[in-house]
Amino acid sequence: MPFIPHTEDDIREMLAAxxxxxxxxxxxxxxxxxxxGRLPPLPPALQEMDISRLMQERAAxxxxxxxxxxxxxxQHHVPAxxxxxxxxxxxxxxxxxxQAEASQGTLQLxxxxxxMMCGLMAMEVSxxxxxxxxxxxxxxxxxAVRANQKIRSGRILIADSLHPVYRQVAQTVVGNxxxxxxxxxxxxxxxxxxxxxxxxxxxxxxxxxxxxxxxGRLEAVDRLTDWxxxxxxxxxxxxxxxxxxxxxxxxxxxxxxxxxxxxxxxPLGVPLSSGGPYYGFLCCRRSMVRRMPGRIVGxxxxxxxxxxxxxxxxxxxxxxxRSRATSNICTNQGLVVTxxxxxxxLLGAEGLRRVAARCHExxxxxxxxxxxxxxxxxxxQGVCFHERALDLGQxxxxxxxxxxxxxxxxxxxxxQHDPAQANAVLVCATECITEADIRAYRDAxxxxxxxxx
Amino acid sequence: MRQDRLIFEHGRPxxxxxxxxxxxxxxxxxxxxxxxxxxxxxxxxxxxxxxVRHYTRLSQKNFSxxxxxYPLGSCTMKYNPRASNSLAMLPGFLQRHPWAPDGQSQxxxxxxxxxxxxxxxxxxxxxxxxxxxxxxxxEFAGVAMIRAYHRARGDGERTEILVPDAAHGTxxxxxxxxxxxxxxxxxxxxxxxxxxxxxxxxxPKTAGIMLTNPSTxxxxxxRIREMADLVHEAGGLLYYDGAxxxxxxGKSRPGDMGFDVIHINLHKTxxxxxxxxxxxxxxxxxxxxxxxxxxxxxxxxEGSRYRWLTEDDRPQSIGRLSAFMGNAGVILRAYVYxxxxxxxxxxxxxxxxxxxxxxxxxxxxxEGFQVWFPQRRASHEFIISLKRESRExxxxxxxxxxxxxxxxxxxxxxxxxxxxxxxxxxxxxETETREELDGFIDAMVAIRQExxxxxxxxxxxxxxxxxxxxxxxxAARDLDLCWAPDAAGAT
Numbered sequence: 001m002p003f004i005p006h007t008e009d010d011i012r013e014m015l016a017a018x019x020x021x022x023x024x025x026x027x028x029x030x031x032x033x034x035x036x037g038r039l040p041p042l043p044p045a046l047q048e049m050d051i052s053r054l055m056q057e058r059a060a061x062x063x064x065x066x067x068x069x070x071x072x073x074x075q076h077h078v079p080a081x082x083x084x085x086x087x088x089x090x091x092x093x094x095x096x097x098x099q100a101e102a103s104q105g106t107l108q109l110x111x112x113x114x115x116m117m118c119g120l121m122a123m124e125v126s127x128x129x130x131x132x133x134x135x136x137x138x139x140x141x142x143x144a145v146r147a148n149q150k151i152r153s154g155r156i157l158i159a160d161s162l163h164p165v166y167r168q169v170a171q172t173v174v175g176n177x178x179x180x181x182x183x184x185x186x187x188x189x190x191x192x193x194x195x196x197x198x199x200x201x202x203x204x205x206x207x208x209x210x211x212x213x214x215x216g217r218l219e220a221v222d223r224l225t226d227w228x229x230x231x232x233x234x235x236x237x238x239x240x241x242x243x244x245x246x247x248x249x250x251x252x253x254x255x256x257x258x259x260x261x262x263x264x265x266x267p268l269g270v271p272l273s274s275g276g277p278y279y280g281f282l283c284c285r286r287s288m289v290r291r292m293p294g295r296i297v298g299x300x301x302x303x304x305x306x307x308x309x310x311x312x313x314x315x316x317x318x319x320x321x322r323s324r325a326t327s328n329i330c331t332n333q334g335l336v337v338t339x340x341x342x343x344x345x346l347l348g349a350e351g352l353r354r355v356a357a358r359c360h361e362x363x364x365x366x367x368x369x370x371x372x373x374x375x376x377x378x379x380x381q382g383v384c385f386h387e388r389a390l391d392l393g394q395x396x397x398x399x400x401x402x403x404x405x406x407x408x409x410x411x412x413x414x415x416q417h418d419p420a421q422a423n424a425v426l427v428c429a430t431e432c433i434t435e436a437d438i439r440a441y442r443d444a445x446x447x448x449x450x451x452x453x
Numbered sequence: 454m455r456q457d458r459l460i461f462e463h464g465r466p467x468x469x470x471x472x473x474x475x476x477x478x479x480x481x482x483x484x485x486x487x488x489x490x491x492x493x494x495x496x497x498x499x500x501x502x503x504x505v506r507h508y509t510r511l512s513q514k515n516f517s518x519x520x521x522x523y524p525l526g527s528c529t530m531k532y533n534p535r536a537s538n539s540l541a542m543l544p545g546f547l548q549r550h551p552w553a554p555d556g557q558s559q560x561x562x563x564x565x566x567x568x569x570x571x572x573x574x575x576x577x578x579x580x581x582x583x584x585x586x587x588x589x590x591x592e593f594a595g596v597a598m599i600r601a602y603h604r605a606r607g608d609g610e611r612t613e614i615l616v617p618d619a620a621h622g623t624x625x626x627x628x629x630x631x632x633x634x635x636x637x638x639x640x641x642x643x644x645x646x647x648x649x650x651x652x653x654x655x656x657p658k659t660a661g662i663m664l665t666n667p668s669t670x671x672x673x674x675x676r677i678r679e680m681a682d683l684v685h686e687a688g689g690l691l692y693y694d695g696a697x698x699x700x701x702x703g704k705s706r707p708g709d710m711g712f713d714v715i716h717i718n719l720h721k722t723x724x725x726x727x728x729x730x731x732x733x734x735x736x737x738x739x740x741x742x743x744x745x746x747x748x749x750x751x752x753x754x755e756g757s758r759y760r761w762l763t764e765d766d767r768p769q770s771i772g773r774l775s776a777f778m779g780n781a782g783v784i785l786r787a788y789v790y791x792x793x794x795x796x797x798x799x800x801x802x803x804x805x806x807x808x809x810x811x812x813x814x815x816x817x818x819x820e821g822f823q824v825w826f827p828q829r830r831a832s833h834e835f836i837i838s839l840k841r842e843s844r845e846x847x848x849x850x851x852x853x854x855x856x857x858x859x860x861x862x863x864x865x866x867x868x869x870x871x872x873x874x875x876x877x878x879x880x881x882x883e884t885e886t887r888e889e890l891d892g893f894i895d896a897m898v899a900i901r902q903e904x905x906x907x908x909x910x911x912x913x914x915x916x917x918x919x920x921x922x923x924x925x926x927x928a929a930r931d932l933d934l935c936w937a938p939d940a941a942g943a944t
Contacts, residue, residue: 002793003532003724004805005886014812014887026807027704029673029830034705040574043567045795048536055789058560059545062553069550072776079473081505083542089519090512093533095863096730101918102858105514106729112460115936119495125934128730131586134776165776172748172772173593176600176632218488246481248490264776274561275551275777276586277732289932295730300928303913306456308920312928318589319869323625323635330623331587331720335728345460345504349493351474358475360482383483404554412552431475 002045064409066437068366070387070428071214071412072133072163073275074267076242076355077432078339079346082269086339096295096331100310106334107309110297113341120244120344120352121261122251123283128295129332133264134166136280137208137238138173139293139327140262143284144206144234145179146291146326147259151232153203154179159193159224160186161213162238164417179205191215191380191389195223206234209258211250212243215426216363216387217380225254234259241281242267243385245352246360250283260284268352269343270336279333279340290316293327355431359386362429362438369442370427373449379414379424387428389414389421394452396425402448408441456919457514460507461936464498472501495938514919515729516863522889524813526834526866526878527621527669529699529721531806531885534790537725541785551777555760561781562759564788566752568736571791575799576698576715577708578738582747584779588696591716591735592627592663595692597771598714598739598746599661600631602690605746605769611660611688617646619670619870621696624663633660640872644670644826651680655687665694666710667701667832669870670825671810671878681711690714690743695735698722699882700807700833703800714739722802723787734783745769750778805883806833809890813881816894825873834880836873843875848904848911850875855922856903856914860896 006014011023020026027035046054067075086092090105097103097110110128117126130136141156156174158167160183171181184207187194192213201207207228211221225235237250237258244250250258266278284292290313298312318325347355363386370376375393392399396413403410415422429438481489497504516523523530549561569581585591596614603611614628618637625635636654639647646664662684666674674680684691693707693715699722707715719725720733727733739747749770750761761778764770794802810831817837818824825836843849854864854877866878881890904911915921 001801001805002798003534003884004801005884006805006808010887011808014808018808018811018815020811023804023808026804026811026830027701029675030701030705031675031678034678034709036577036704036706036709039703039796039799042571042574042796042799043792045798046792048793051536051789051792052540054792055540055543055564055785058563059540059543061545061560062549062558063545064548064550064553064557067548067550069552071552073551075548075550077473079470079501081501085505085508085512087538087542088509088512090515090517091729092538092726093518093530094515094729095523095525095528095530095727099516099854099858099864100923101855101915101920102516102863103514103729104919105511108457108459108514109508109511109729111934112936114934115459115461116494116496118935122494131590131732131780132775132777135586135590135774163776165773169773169776172597172774173630175772176597177630178632218484244490245494246479246484246490247488249494252490271547272550273547274549274558274781275779276775277780277782279732286932289934296934298928299933300924300931302921302923304921306920308923310923310925310928312925312932312934315929318622318626320622321626322622323629325622325626325629328589328593328623328626328630329587330589330621331727331731331733333586333728333732334730335726336732338729342504342508345497345499345507346470346473346501347496348469348498349496350469350498352496353479353493354474354477357479357481358477360484361480364482383485383488385484401554401556404557409550409553409557 065407066433067409068411068427068429068441069409071426073272075272075430075432076267078269078271078343081346082339082342085342086335091338092335097311104309107297109338109341111299111309113337114297116341116344117281117283120241120249121283122249123261124286125289126283127292128297129337130280130282130294130329131333132276132278132280134169135173136262136282137166138170140236140260140282141170141174141179143291143293144236144260147288148205148234151203151205153205155182155204156206157182157184157201157204158208159184159210161192161215162208162210163214190382191217192219193224195220198227201231204231204233206236208236208238210238212240212385215380215389216384218383218385221253225258229256236260239263240267241265242352242356245349246356265340268340270340277333277336279336291326294329294332358431362433363388366427366429366438369438370445373446375449387426389424389426391423392425393423395422399448400425403444406444408444457510459936460497460499463503463507466498468498468500470501521861521863522885522893523863524865524879524881525863526880527696529880529882531724531882533724533726537786537789540789541782546785559759562752564785566754566759568784568788568791569752572717572736572738575703576738577706578715579741580744580747581736581738582751583736583784584748584774585716585735585737586775586780587731587733588716588718588735589623589627590774591737592623592694593630594737594748594771594774595714595716596627596631598743599690601746601771602743603660610657613658614660615654615662619668619872620663620665621669624694644672644829645674645676648676651683655683659687659689661690661692663692663694665697667697671832671835672826672829673832677710700803702803704803708740714743719783719787724790725783725786732780732783734780746771748772748774802883809881809883809885810834813879813890817897820894820898834878836876836878838873839875842901842904846904846908848908850877852911853900856900856911857896858915859917862893862896
């Protein structure tokens with residue numbers, strides 16, 4: 001019996017102590033018609049050796065070469081220490097730190113995480129995490145609706161340069177709460193919001209600004225922030241946290257800084273792993289902390305006056321406030337935050353800056369090299385962080401499939417969200433990509449384009 | 454007691470773990486100066502060894518399943534097999550980009566598809582989606598599906614969700630997030646939902662009901678079929694909160710009870726780790742009526758190939774809950790666990806979880822503790838009340854909980870459900886030995902003796918942990934949420 005330690009003697013003696021003849025009697029309160037008979041055939045139990053072989057075979061089938069896909073998830077080097085430490089049983093198999101005295105390790109770590117995130121975002125307060133960047137944006141919007149007490153319209157303006165899937169997920173999260181999502185149009189030629197053509201806005205709760213945006217382009221965040229603030233709207237910055245080691249962080253946008261910063265923590269020590277678990281981070285002004293969803297750790301003292309850490313402001317949360325909570329979130333992404341905190345500690349500001357800068361450089365080199373091929377050109381002019389949209393001059397979907405069969409994960413097809421961009425692909429090169437990888441991509445792409453022509 | 458400095462306080466300007474970032478200095482390329490950050494973020498400046506030592510030491514300040522018996526009611530803190538972790542972290546799985554084409558994802562998709570099928574069969578529902586990233590997001594998906602169902606039928610009058618007063622706080626919070634108002638149902642003296650109150654609450658406004666079975670009171674809701682019929686007759690739907698599925702896995706199926714939609718906490722019943730607060734996974738299953746509304750993406754099999762089902766395949770779906778497909782790594786861990794159990798193993802989970810709970814309950818009762826529902830069988834968990842100890846000795850549930858930590862046991866859930874005074878909700882799980890349970894009983898008896906002899910000892914517990922009881926009022930009043938270099942205590 002896998003993982004069940006009872007011997008025959010244990011079972012007999014325990015049943016006797018309870019005063020029942022057999023295990024089945026323990027279920028005698030379940031009405032007979034609800035007792036499951038034989039289950040539909042499930043696969044037979046496997047020993048660890050057998051499941052290991054099966055999983056190794058499956059993992060090997062999905063093994064891929066260099067990855068030039070980004071679009072919300074990025075391949076980065078993760079120090080060996082990060083997950084070795086995070087999967088120590090004391091972190092891995094602990095529960096949410098409700099019993100503070102028995103959870104000081106996790107609680108201090110979350111306090112350190114909050115401090116690191118505040119530093120990276122130049123914001124005053126961070127929570128202990130949400131599920132992922134996209135659903136976290138939905139929570140950020142609901143928080144903005146609670147926090148902006150002057151404007152009760154429920155209207156939120158979203159830059160069209162935001163990742164389209166983020167918008168879809170946010171719509172699922174906020175859709176039943178009287179919040180409407182409206183578009184701030186994109187300048188198609190430049191791939192950013194045109195700040196010389198900003199529409200007048202009125203009665204808008206918040207404006208959502210991505211940096212870098214979905215196309216890897218950098219938005220004029222200062223002007224956008226000041227424009228939104230002038231209309232009484234809050235500013236929600238959706239950012240790549242790695243980029244914030246190099247670029248100006250949300251807390252420094254415009255005259256007053258963004259009000260809320262959120263995004264996905266994946267670039268900070270989390271492997272691609274098919275899309276999760278990642279985590280959503282959420283930072284805000286101190287004045288808004290009581291509107292925040294999710295757990296927050298505070299430093300306090302114990303009975304002897306020694307410093308210690310505990311979950312705080314729990315009156316916001318569902319287990320206290322029930323139907324009046326700021327969110328229904330309970331379990332968050334604790335272990336991933338553990339890994340990410342260790343990652344940030346190991347990389348530090350200088351390490352993260354170097355990684356971010358290398359990603360930028362490698363993407364420039366990639367774009368330059370691919371654009372040597374006939375018919376391939378950048379879709380937008382202007383500066384990018386570590387992604388760029390390329391026009392391949394022919395439908396991108398089949399090209400990417402052929403590249404994949406040659407072991408090159410070539411990018412993200414933009415036609416998926418906009419049929420007018422069927423020829424466009426979003427490419428990304430991180431610090432993991434070498435010059436040889438870039439040459440291999442160019443050679444494979446040259447072959448594929450030639451075959452198609 | 455040992456105090457650990459913050460990681461920041463170990464640092465020195467210019468120190469770093471040099472092997473972990475590109476060796477060449479930063480070049481900012483074409484990035485314009487006004488876009489660049491002027492002040493570097495305040496992050497630790499430590500060596501690799503300092504970081505490793507610091508976080509190893511922090512880990513040692515945690516209680517965990519791997520180090521202690523952890524009978525936290527409603528949380529199913531059972532052994533998390535190490536194989537689940539190492540196999541989910543095979544390089545092929547870790548390196549797979551979520552947007553990799555289906556052709557490069559067949560191994561992962563096969564695991565997702567098979568787990569969808571196993572969960573369907575063991576719960577008696579029609580179809581599963583594995584995308585919700587925690588129990589509360591599974592609840593959100595389920596209630597949003599109920600809303601979408603009524604709306605698709607042009608029925609906009611159903612604005613209420615019924616929730617028992619003993620329910621987890623996530624239930625009412627979820628109903629509100631989905632745009633419903635909440636109507637609470639009282640519990641009768643035997644721990645079942647008050648049927649008369651249910652009948653009175655049902656009507657044309659009823660969108661549905663959220664139930665946990667066995668309930669948060671640790672007992673099986675015996676009239677569930679009758680309740681299902683009443684709710685369905687009123688035009689409502691039934692949502693099953695799978696928090697307590699470990700109690701009945703393979704023994705009784707929520708689909709047979711009449712539930713239309715359910716979530717399963719894979720981080721409870723399927724033994725993926727809690728990780729100090731996540732990540733979890735809240736797989737969501739639906740019966741015939743609701744399956745079209747399941748969140749996307751889902752895995753499908755066509756011949757020998759697997760692929761993702763998206764918006765085009767599932768036009769009625771409530772949509773996406775995450776940027777990709779949820780907590781993929783958690784799903785892989787649950788898959789490994791399910792395959793190691795097989796059908797027989799799944800039934801045994803419920804049998805031995807129930808055996809351990811009933812044994813612990815019987816023994817504690819024999820030792821004179823007040824079991825709250827003595828006339829009922831325990832499910833996989835049960836409630837004792839320390840009302841008498843609190844009144845006579847001034848030592849209540851929280852004091853017992855904190856003193857248990859000194860004895861090397863994680864505390865049971867205290868003061869939940871809110872209905873029972875001075876309660877402990879105790880869930881031993883199936884993976885604990887009888888010796889461990891006996892040790893816990895001895896500790897409870899010993900603490901009661903201490904409470905008689907020296908109540909202050911228990912009231913002041915814990916004494917042997919890294920910190921003593923913390924000033925939570927101060928934590929909430931003088932908010933210190935972020936380290937600052939000079940002014941300790943400033944946010």
